[in-house]
Amino acid sequence: MESQKKYSDMTEHELRTEVARLMEKARKAEQLGIVNEYAVYQRKAVIVQSYLVDAKSIIPGEVYRIDGDEGVFFKVDYLKGLFAWGYRLSGERAEEALPISMLKPLKSGK
Numbered sequence: 001m002e003s004q005k006k007y008s009d010m011t012e013h014e015l016r017t018e019v020a021r022l023m024e025k026a027r028k029a030e031q032l033g034i035v036n037e038y039a040v041y042q043r044k045a046v047i048v049q050s051y052l053v054d055a056k057s058i059i060p061g062e063v064y065r066i067d068g069d070e071g072v073f074f075k076v077d078y079l080k081g082l083f084a085w086g087y088r089l090s091g092e093r094a095e096e097a098l099p100i101s102m103l104k105p106l107k108s109g110k
Helices: 012-031 035-050
Strands: 063-066 073-080 083-088 096-099 103-105
Touching: 012 035, 035 096
Parallel strands: none
Antiparallel strands: 063 073, 063 103, 073 083, 083 096
């Protein structure tokens, strides 16, 4: 079994290469109709992308758009590792954690 480097030890280039590899695996799983495998690779790619985000750019108390969930906003209460804990402004406001790569500033385009 090959020994894989931890994501936290990878360079930016290695992380981007890993994201591309995971997205390719997700694409192949989707083509084969293996929905659960597709979802696993997609989510893993989102986690790896979180290593490319500066956690200091996510500010507790601020509201962010959720990438891939149009029209839904997320208020960050606190950060823990690569996850922002808070709640969606729509719905029941149940506390949840989202990978920081899923959060987009309100001020950016679209």
